[in-house]
Amino acid sequence: IGKAEAIAIVDVMNHVKPKRPLTHDLCKAVITGLGGSVRRVVISHVLDGTYFAALHLDAPQGRVEVDARPSDGIAVALR
Numbered sequence: 001i002g003k004a005e006a007i008a009i010v011d012v013m014n015h016v017k018p019k020r021p022l023t024h025d026l027c028k029a030v031i032t033g034l035g036g037s038v039r040r041v042v043i044s045h046v047l048d049g050t051y052f053a054a055l056h057l058d059a060p061q062g063r064v065e066v067d068a069r070p071s072d073g074i075a076v077a078l079r
Contacts, residue, residue: 012078024075028051035060041073043061 008015008024021060036059043053053070053076056063068076 001071003029005069005075008075009071009078010067012075024072024079028079031057036064038077039063041070043070043073043075049071 011018012024016066028038039056039058041053041055043051045052051070053068053073055066055068055073057058057066062077
């Protein structure tokens, strides 16, 4: 996990509000703006030292699974 991703997770956990929306805030706004919500983040497997994850979303048309880096999935879900 990189420094920026760690900060995005820690800041939301500490209720720190950025002056301008971050990418994770934009993702949340798009998801909710389209009538969806994050159901869960699944860290599915590790391949050659790289972790893989997916955001599981509830959307008006049903469940949607979106490929994501684990740290980004966690940062979006916490928002």
